[in-house]
Amino acid sequence: MDDERIVEMIWNGQEQGVDQLNRKYGKLMESVARNILPCVEDVRETVNDALLQIWNAIPPARPADLKAYSAKIVRNLAINRWKFDRRAKRDGHADALLSELEECLPARVDITTQLEHREIIQQINTFLYLQPETARNLFICRYFFGDGVEQMSRDFGLSKQQISDRLYQTRKKLKAYLIKEGVAV
């Protein structure tokens, strides 16, 4: 079933729309949550929460890209849950992602020149559009979807070393770009 029809069903209050959404993008949502949360039960619960949130959001929301919309919602919910769980116990995979992302940040951030987060998001979007396709997709798979290097190695047909090198180069470029755009002094 195409996305427009699914949105239409949810918009009209037809619960089958959520079933269709789960059937079409449930695996995607599960994989996003799984890459952030270590507990299977938490993953299932987060996907269910995301489906409920989408159900509640439409209307008034009318997502133009249902796949990306679903992925964003489940990712945000999974991060929230991870933050909550983290108080009790640290999780290795998510911590590794955070540690890598830290490399993108300028060492010194001046409060007076710091851009609003929304502007920074726009800068990151622009930066990513300017990157070669593979580098861009590698970055998003790693830091949006939270994919492991081994899975990415299979998906992209590259060695793990090549994946790591490419990600390193992109993080380095992003840091330089953010500095250039005034995120840091």
Next chain:
Amino acid sequence: MNKMDLWWALGQLDDELISAAARTRKEENIIMMHTRKTNRYIRRMALVAAVVAVFAALGITAYATDAFGIKSRILDADSWFGPETAMISLAGGTESAEFKAASEWEAFETEYVNSGKMDTASLKTGYATAGDAQRAGAYFFYGCGDVTMIETVQSIADKYGLAIHTQRVDIPNVQALLDAEQGNIFPLGEEFVGYLYEDGSYKLDALGSYGESVMVSVTRTVKGTLPPYSLSIRNVDTYTEEEYTNSGGVTVQLMFSSMEQRGVVMYETDESVFHMNLVCYASPSSAEAPVSIDTLKAAVDRYDLTKLDG
């Protein structure tokens, strides 16, 4: 902003970026490997059959890529992306200095980076602290990660009598710029972003819709400078080529594949080489649909190619 803020912020990326990346993920390979392979095989065979049928019905003369054209521009090196992924030069055929230099640089870069010899700290100790950080920054265009790479790219350029890019400016909205200065070159409604080098070379990206939704990159490579990038076309054996004269009377080379999600348009003048790289990011029938020749023609017809060389 701290690392947690950045992680959170990445959740607000543009939908197009997320969807495009999502299509490279193959979780189905893990969960339903057998089914996926079978479906993919059937779908691809169906696509091949469809393409063959169209050519047969219309009597279009398509010829093998090894005759001329695209294969003559493959860089002579295993690319970053492995031996099954061909990279083509964006700056002329095998006899040009630009091609030879790009090929040599590509080969060095691949071997050097894979060898693990790169010493990123040398940029700080070598160039930055010597007051030459600006020069080091210029080589960022070529993906140089250390002093050895910087010196190598310079020596390759010197060997072939080519210049190195020294400046690049980002262009947040190409359409607005061109509307003001040169009139409408790009299709209305498409906002190109990109960057421009000091010699007039540029790379522009946009999302477009020509029957299929595609990401479009337009590159102009001015001759006389070492081109900073090449183009991945993946499996070259799946491509065929055709000459086409667009609605403005400009003859271009179309390169399209029965398998890959991309098509390429090439157009060369005395001064420059142009490439339009179209990558399909959505299709009603299949997320893996190739960019069709009709889509390529529709895209080319919408551009005033004579103004691209300005």
